[in-house]
Amino acid sequence: MKNITYILILLFAGVLVSCEDYLDAPTQSTMDESIIFSKYELAKGAVDGIKEVMGQTNSYRGRFLTHYGTNTDIEWVHTTSSSARSDLSRYINSATNTDMNRTNVYWAMLYTGIERANTCIRGLRAYGEPEPGTEMGQLLGEAITLRAIYYSDLLKAHGDIVARFEPITSETIYLPKSDRDVIYKQLIADLEEAAILVAWPGASELTATTEQVNKAFVKALRARLCLWASGYSQRGDIVRRSNDPELARDVLYPIALQECNDIIAHEGSFVNLESSFETVWRKNCEEVITAGNESLWEVPFAEGRGRHLFTYGVPHQVADQYTAQPRGGTYGPLPNVYYDFDSKDTRRDITCVPYTWSQSNPAYQELEGVDTWYFGKWRYEWMTRRVTSTNDDGLNKIYMRYAEVLLMAAETENYLNGPAAAAPHLKKIRRRAFEEADWAEKVDTYVDAIGSEEDMFDAIVEEHAFEFCGEMERKMALIRWGMLKSKMDEAKGKMDQLRNQVGDYADVPSILYYSYLDDGETLDIYGLERGETDDKSGDYTYQFNTEDDGDGLWLSPSKINDEKIELLYTNNPDQNQFWPIWQVFIDSSNGMLTNDPLE
Template identity: 35%
Template sequence: MHAIPLKTNNFNSMKKNIKIIVFALLIIGSSISCEDYLETDSNSTFTEETAFSNLDFATKAVFGIYGNITSYYMYTYHLGLFYKCDTDIELSLSEDNGSNRSLAHYAGTEGSTGLDRVWNLMYQTIERANICIDNLPQSPIWEGEYSDEAHRLYGEAVTLRALLYYELVNLWGDVPFKVKSTQDGDDYYLPKTDRDLIYEHLIQDLADVEEYVPWMTVTGTAERVNRAFVKGLRARMALSYAGYSLRNTSFETRRGRYWEDYYKIANEECREIMESGKHTLNPDFENIFKTIHAYSQDLTYKEVLFEVPYGRTYSGRVAYSIGMKHRSNDTKYGKAAAEICVAPNYFYSFNRNDIRRDVSVALFDYNNSKNVGKQYLLPYNKADYYKPTKWRRSWIDPALGGGASKVSYTGVNWPLMRYADVILMFAESENEMNGPTPAAKSALSLVRQRAFSEGDWATDVVNYVDSVSTNKESFFNAIVDERAWEFGGEMLRKYDLVRWNLLGTKLDEMQEDCQKLINGDPKYAHVPTYIYWKYLDDNETIEILNPDYEMPSSVSVEGYTKSSWIPKMSDSHKSTYTYRMSIAAHGYDRTKNNHLYPIHSDVLSASNGMLTNDQIP
């Protein structure tokens, strides 16, 4: 492995007031005093020695990193949902606004609102992690009675720091890299570090702390870092390194310099998680997401390896900003703005027997003012009504209706990694190294078995996997498809497409397929002209008879309403549909692969000339 070795921590003996000093390129030379969770006396006497003098204080210090991680993802998955948008699945179909929507459409500028806030918050959180990483090894709890707990806290801090740099690199490419807490006399004006060096360092970091962090069978929660997440994050970062990205030097799109070695790392980590037996697939795909909406965790199967914890009514906008649409006057379940769409062709890309389809993208919502809390068939002529429906306000339990119906902070957690991701990363890395081996085929089959009823396995698992395993390229394409069907709406797609160097290709295919869908192309011959649907006995829940096959036009099915569907779209509606779809990714240039974001002008100004937007072609 060609990794950068860890630097030895150089602790000085001075007992400084604990401050999260954010270097000038981030917050114009300001410093942020310690948070209340670290206070014992006054800020003037609370030292680093005090903060890490016992297990309770040290734990609170590390929990401060988690607190900022939650703040970052709360911000990211409201405004920043758009940072990971405009793929062949997740889209923003609203006009540019100089902020989130412009960023989604690859049309961000140095002045785009929000870029500076995300950058600053991430570096503030990295500084918190660095303080913990610097101080824990020299603390009184590092050896002796509490050593296991202290090492665990250290491993958590290292992992959370790696997670933040992973996000920074994906958003901005080469960035300033700092792995020690800020001390008096440090040079605050740091240049960018090549992302290969950042990845190499952090991937080694994660290897060094794996044994410090226990499995979820010990931690008993998905809201704190566990060993499988450390290993899974290491695999995810290794795949990003081994994959493609726009490079600053000459705007070439290429792999990391030692990419073959890093496929091996990803493969090994995923294999070890799978062989540990600590995690399995939840046999009920829908239940993964319903459990999260019930403010609960699945500690039986432990499919979710790590999730960002939120608080009901005061943090997190999952099932509000992203998910199924609810009108503002839905007093039963509450409002859901549902700002993120999915491409209309996504529903029809699924095998009709795939259980994941109706969980991931539904053909109904609650967007009707006549009867609140009641499902309605989507309008057949609206491109922006298709939503990622793994997130549903109607699944929140207890419901956020009544007096809380306008609350946007749902408190529903956000899953950052699932065991299914580990399995498919293993299949992908195995194929890259050795082609579609029996092990790679078995991994793909395992994910598909959950997606289909057992009676369909012969056709949709065994025969399908055999058919896509004739060569390395065919199996790779199957992985690209499988990750779309498995993770749609979980905002993983953009980073996947970038590292596969398929972002432009898949954006073009999506736009072309959406046109084929409305123009009656033979590819979509299975899309019905009319849909037959009815309400079940509760008079609120829809049942659709034929979402993906044609019924004879003369047929009248007793008890069902016959409604026009996509092929009945008028020319004027087609024009509106085409315009709406054209908004998505309109700023993306395939010749430039401009998937990275500009650094905000305020950050540039504060950098004393050290930073420029040299990554923008």
């Protein structure tokens, strides 16, 4: 797999223990910085050390990337039982959540990464002579960007957080929360500088892989933060936009659009959409990290770290011909999502999988109930490496795709210049989603019929769901659009219609017939498509049947029961958009932190 070495320089030893220890020898620390950040190899090791925290047990690896993002109008946790993870999915946000209320959880790890970044930024500015196009300039741009990544994830999880943009001193050990608007403005300014310093994807040895920060990613992250900062979010008991005029849409949307256009102008050289939607995810599972295609940047994991496939992949119940790790399937698409896709949309069957792998070796595909679908973007059977770890799969998390740049461009163009300006970007996304023979109807006719800004916005919101289902991008998008609860309520209504086969789901079949292809493991199914209602009992070996009711029906009110629909959320999502600061950090903050909203 990827050969990543994280060099933990003694400069950071204090960050890994206590603030008091870190502050014991400021003179020595300064002397170390003059040596470290004046020599490229040492400075590179320090910047690599910023990323080391991503793989820590309860950091991105086993808490943030595995817990944040559900439930939404397209994704949910499968279990109906209460647990620390499922409580968070259902907007039961307790500061003493047992998965999160730990001293080594991602909150501590990300702030450790921020402190390392602050030290690197200070040292590189003082001793590295960082200029655009130089190795030291690249390192400074990367350090600034990694800090912005950590802050952006803390912002989307918690709203108002502690702002630290300088290394800790004895006067700044304990700080209160800052208004998120202050942090957004700092990050947007920082990323403008970082974009000047770093090279385009693949244009340098230092940007050769998707694990390295590059200009396209920095610009895309800046655009994303502009949209977040100018969007809706919960502030106290109210969901509203910022009152800061510097964060108004009329100010930030032009910035976001310019960043997107800068990236789009380099399509074909430094960025590209993959040729097919399936190719995006096969490359991810095959661990292809060559820069210059759709993946703009990835959270890098070594083989023994990371739980993305472990959490989101199509489940394998036992060690079998594809994996020694029987995992996957913690979350999945809502049952209606498969039927909301156009039947000709090639993203549908990649995104929504109705089966698990059997409890046998070799394994074969087994149908689940209509209430249990899995994300098909991540599959052990697509990997070129056999996963043997019991706890980790080592698969990188794609943090930003070029497809998001195109949809951000469409959204900002629509607001600033109208639907005609947005149309080319939406068409590009849909051309990749449909076969060329269907472009006239599914791309051109569909998009050209969108005549108003409101209708184009609605189309972009819908396209976002089809493009990013399972990638845990939807929750923050719904928050900034001011649509979190309303869209989740809409999803509840869709599931109710689906189980009763009424309204938009009146033509969804009740019965599935299935056999296996010649390989003995792959399902051949009739009855998944709308309108497939013929009696196929003579053509297929099996008919869908479940042990719990034995009715032989794929779809009925008993399959998607009231309890599961209502568990999409327990508490009001719009009143619980953000996680609290975990109690262990409040208790150790010397009275500076609370979960009370800022004025």
